[in-house]
Amino acid sequence: MTTFRAGWYVIYTKPRHEKKVNARLAENHIHSFLPTRKTLRVWHDRKKIVDEPLFPSYIFIYLDNMQSYYRGADAEGALYYVRTGKEIARVGETVVNNIKLISGQADDIEISDNRFQPGRQLVISQGPLTGLSCEVVETSGNCRLLVRVELLQRSILLKLPEESLMTI
Incomplete structure (x- = not known):
């Protein structure tokens, strides 16, 4: 890693260790997000x-310096940072915010690859997600809100009634 840029990254964990790693990161005062x-x-x-992770074995972590990078990698149960080539991969702030909004408000969430x-x-235009600009796709004859998480090659789909959407 030649130059460090603050932002959201993803840690890959041991299977079924997501909540433990998230707790360890919190103990080390590192901001993390487990949807x-x-x-x-x-x-x-x-x-x-039960609460189960949206993305098994993955935790989003906000790193602001190299010290938090190393403390995150040393958390018990954490295996490695997700990489693209030789660099650790960053996740956009808007993707993380959209995942936070959807996972906090919706019960009918589907993960698709x-x-x-x-x-x-x-x-x-209506409901708890009012004002959120989104991408809408048709699957199985239903309109679904789509949040793409390209880094993990997954998409989050949320069922929405047609009347709660309006064109930009």
């Missing part, structure tokens, strides 16, 4: 609603 969704888990004797054609650029 989760509530899912119903069914065992043979009970049912329970499909590649989507560019959709219509619209603005949400």
